[in-house]
Amino acid sequence: MNSEKENFQQKFDIPKSLFYRFSQFVGFLLGARFFIAVLLTFALYVSTFFLFNQDENFRKFVFDFKVHGIIFCTVLTIFAGGIINQFYDFEKDHIVKPFRTRLQSFIKQKYFLYVYLFLSIISLGVAGLISYRVFLFFVVYQFFMWFYSHKLSRMLIINNLTFVSLTLYPFFGMMVYYETFSKKVLLMAVFLFLILLCIDIVKDTLTKSVDKAFGYTTIPNYFKNKNTRIILVSLLMITMGVSMKLILRTGISGFMAYYFTTGLFVFILCIYLLLNHTRRNNFITLNILRMWIFIGIIAMLMNGLEGKL
Template identity: 60%
Template sequence: MDSQNSPKNSKSFSSKIFTFIYKIVGFLLGARIFMTVLLTFALYVSTFFLFNQMESLRAFVFDFKVHGIIFCTILTISAGGIINQFYDREKDKLTKPFRSRIQSFIRQKYYLYSYIVLNSVSLTIAFLISPRVFGFFLFYQFLMWFYSHKLAKMLIINNLTFVSLALYPFFGMLVYYQTFSDKVFLMAVFLFLVLLIMDILKDQLTKKADLLFNYHTLATDISSKINKQILILLMIFNSIISSLIIISIGANSVMSYYFIGSLVIHLLIIFILILNKKNSNFISLNLFRIWIFIGILSMLTDGIITKY
């Protein structure tokens, strides 16, 4: 009798294990933990090597206020990913079927509980740092919710808000260290335009789902030809910004080589879009993703060489 029940018990146990794993993976995907890790890395690299011009590595390591602000950022962005997933869940079933299948193992109410907990912990830590930091993150959390609830369906505003939210933590660190310069401003414009181009390309890939669920984007509201022309104009303008950055920082640093490479990348993606192949938007989007990661590594390498 025991031997007959054993396979069933074993199967039931393995099924529970797989369900638990799916729930963990589903939660991590909902919180966009992988993008959050990349953003955390980018925040630390840019904070120490770009914004922080005075502190030594030792002083930076023991600056718990900065670590607290970055930790609040991580929690807030994870919460933002969860609330965005909550509002976009029907659309995601079409655009991200594999992710949606895994996330279906967790009830939506648990995502909402996680959203509240993450934001609450973030605000508590922010308040302990200072009332100004608390206000900074309270406004950030409100904007993230309002974007997911309302702005994500509004033409052009959705793109501009999405990019602004992505750069908001970097703006906070810039104000914290008061590192204002032409170089930093030009780099901010460069990154803003890259993220804007990427978001427009992403909208091209989700055009059918956006039309179905009444999301207004450039891809849904104007022709593909005009949309492509806008993308090319943005890349030409960003190439000009890259040239200005090269002039600003000189031509003998790792970052200068990165922005020289950016000129090539922009020209390559313009060529890919003009060819108008089936996967042109997908290839272009992923080239930009890789290039941003290379940019973070370039900043890290350049900072190490400069400081040490």
């Protein structure tokens, strides 16, 4: 391992101390899934203000410290969840993500665990200051984050459903906090759930052999390629149906209407790529769906700004 670090350092001609500190920093960010947490934080703020929060003006929202506290606890929990997940998946990631694990190797695993405990305790401490209901909400969230990494990530179908549910859990919390229950919000939640489920299954097709070697029972391993394609195509067709219902039955307008309409063609492209099964096409499909979620966040932001101005 030391020779790998030295070769990596010599290749880029970086001073030893600077290289070591920088590698530790980047390794920690990747281990905590910092960039995913940043994206989810952005999505939480956008959805909270423009979707769940129907009545408050911007000034009142800015000074609603309870909401900021909940989002802060969510971010810490996501950091902690990323750390504990990479702790359990370290051997698998060493093959699937060699560059990332090489950077993470500059930090001993015990320090990741220390940070995991620290972030979890801070998150629960802040949640307890907000209210006991928020505290219980994050106790459940953190428990399932750990249980997913420890056990559920290896179980057929449950792994995918749990991963997607944990991703959407903070948004569900905000929906309950603002008591925003409507047909439009429900359909948008189903739409996002289906896309995230497709992303997770497609991701599993790219790590099929490694998952099998390390005992992860995934849909591509259990149902094989043909049936996995049928499942993915079916999910995308259902997603298209949800999109059409959003367009025709909920009165959605503006940028979000354009987003869901254009999404029909995006999903048709994804179906075409999946039916022409190659590893490259699956990789392209995965990134198209990920990008489409990001575009959806931007569309919601633009739609909200248009409505508030």
